[in-house]
Amino acid sequence: MKTGISITAWYKFTPLEEGTLSSLQKELQTFGKAKRMRGLVLLAEEGVNGTVCGLASAIQEWKQLMQKHFGEIVFKDSFAEEYVFPRWFVKVRPEVVALKNTDIRPSEEHHHLSPEEWHDALEEDVVVLDTRNDYETEIGMFAKAVDLEMQSFKDFPWAVQKAEIPKDKKVLLYCTGGIRCEKALLEMEKQGYTNVYQLQGGILAYLRKFPHQKFDGECFVFDHRVSVDQELRPSQKYKLCPHCGDPGNCAVSCLRCGRDRIICTECHKKTHLQTCSKDCTYHLQRRSDANFSIQKH
Numbered sequence: 001m002k003t004g005i006s007i008t009a010w011y012k013f014t015p016l017e018e019g020t021l022s023s024l025q026k027e028l029q030t031f032g033k034a035k036r037m038r039g040l041v042l043l044a045e046e047g048v049n050g051t052v053c054g055l056a057s058a059i060q061e062w063k064q065l066m067q068k069h070f071g072e073i074v075f076k077d078s079f080a081e082e083y084v085f086p087r088w089f090v091k092v093r094p095e096v097v098a099l100k101n102t103d104i105r106p107s108e109e110h111h112h113l114s115p116e117e118w119h120d121a122l123e124e125d126v127v128v129l130d131t132r133n134d135y136e137t138e139i140g141m142f143a144k145a146v147d148l149e150m151q152s153f154k155d156f157p158w159a160v161q162k163a164e165i166p167k168d169k170k171v172l173l174y175c176t177g178g179i180r181c182e183k184a185l186l187e188m189e190k191q192g193y194t195n196v197y198q199l200q201g202g203i204l205a206y207l208r209k210f211p212h213q214k215f216d217g218e219c220f221v222f223d224h225r226v227s228v229d230q231e232l233r234p235s236q237k238y239k240l241c242p243h244c245g246d247p248g249n250c251a252v253s254c255l256r257c258g259r260d261r262i263i264c265t266e267c268h269k270k271t272h273l274q275t276c277s278k279d280c281t282y283h284l285q286r287r288s289d290a291n292f293s294i295q296k297h
């Protein structure tokens with residue numbers, strides 16, 4: 001495996017004093033800048049969450065710094081040939097993963113299954129819920145999973161109610177790296193579910209141990225790679241659609257300028273979006289306004 005740039009993702013729920021957040025932000029901002037790192041780190045009173053990239057030596061030092069501040073952490077590593085983020089940010093937010101509910105505050109690892117335990121548990125009589133958004137589930141899911149078809153994680157409480165799963169049913173939750181499930185699980189317990197477990201380290205941890213097994217497709221990630229394949233390599237298949245930002249793999253020659261581009265399946269269904277960019281769509285529509293007003297009806 002070529003290892004030009006190391007990427008690591010992690011989170012830790014641990015109470016941070018409001019007063020210390022801005023000095024911590026400054027320290028991390030300065031450290032990452034000096035080490036020429038790129039990525040996004042979120043700090044909140046509930047803890048820390050981030051994905052960052054850089055040279056292997058910088059990432060090594062970064063991990064030590066994180067553990068010095070936040071204690072033991074499980075890092076999910078992958079690699080790319082180039083930087084996968086354009087810039088370096090450390091931000092303070094109300095939550096490190098937004099369920100829009102600061103009452104739900106995970107503290108310790110709760111009902112976690114290791115990738116091995118998860119792999120076995122999938123064989124049991126269980127309901128498997130994907131807690132990610134629809135543009136993520138579209139390109140890869142566990143074979144047995146129910147897609148809650150959420151556009152945002154904030155929809156989770158409502159999506160669970162709608163799913164009408166018996167309260168004592170064994171439920172398995174997963175997401176990309178585990179952080180969303182920490183909150184999803186507590187939300188389910190709040191709703192009265194008594195038998196809920198989550199995949200520790202998420203899909204990224206599962207694929208490291210079990211490539212080409214019970215997870216189908218690719219795993220969406222929130223950076224330039226768009227997604228990673230079964231061996232955690234940057235996707236060769238998907239690009240972000242220039243029209244809607246979702247991952248896509250439909251090749252088009254722009255109907256206005258002729259440039260080749262990858263767009264998503266949904267946008268591909270609409271003739272005026274079979275272009276390389278929003279700009280070309282705008283001009284294409286102006287050029288043939290009459291035709292498109294007929295198509296709309």
Ligand SMILES: [Zn+2]
Binds near residue numbers: 242244245264
């Ligand atoms: Zn699209």
Ligand SMILES: [Zn+2]
Binds near residue numbers: 256257258275
């Ligand atoms: Zn074009």
